[in-house]
Amino acid sequence: MNLYHCMIELRQECRALAFAKAVDGWMGHLQAQGLITGWRLMRRKFGLASGNHPDFLLEIEVPGMAALDNAFLVLATAEDDESARRYDQMHQMIAQVEVGLYRPYPDQTQRERIALI
Secondary structure, rough: EEEEEEEEEEOOOOOHHHHHHHHHHHHHHHHHHOOOEEHHHHHHHHOOOOOOOOOEEEEEOOOOHHHHHHHHHHHHHHOOHHHHHHHHHOOOOEEEEEEEEEOOOOOOHHHHHOOOO
């Protein structure tokens, strides 16, 4: 499993609950298509954070790099209006986003390599 990690700051005029509903619509759509295996949206608690930690954290689960690549390919070539509407509804609320790709560590491959030494 890999986590596509998105740190999100909303546009000033956008409401948090409306954003959460839009994320639920978009992520649910992706999950129903089998493009992602899971997701969760979290909000900073009591405004506590250090450095560059924006208001929202979205974690999207994909089984591996091939699945992530396939998801991007499907979304880039999608022509259905429902996908575009759901994506635009969520994306128009975002002022800034920073992303990263994470994996559990140490992973099984690393453990096997260590066991052979």
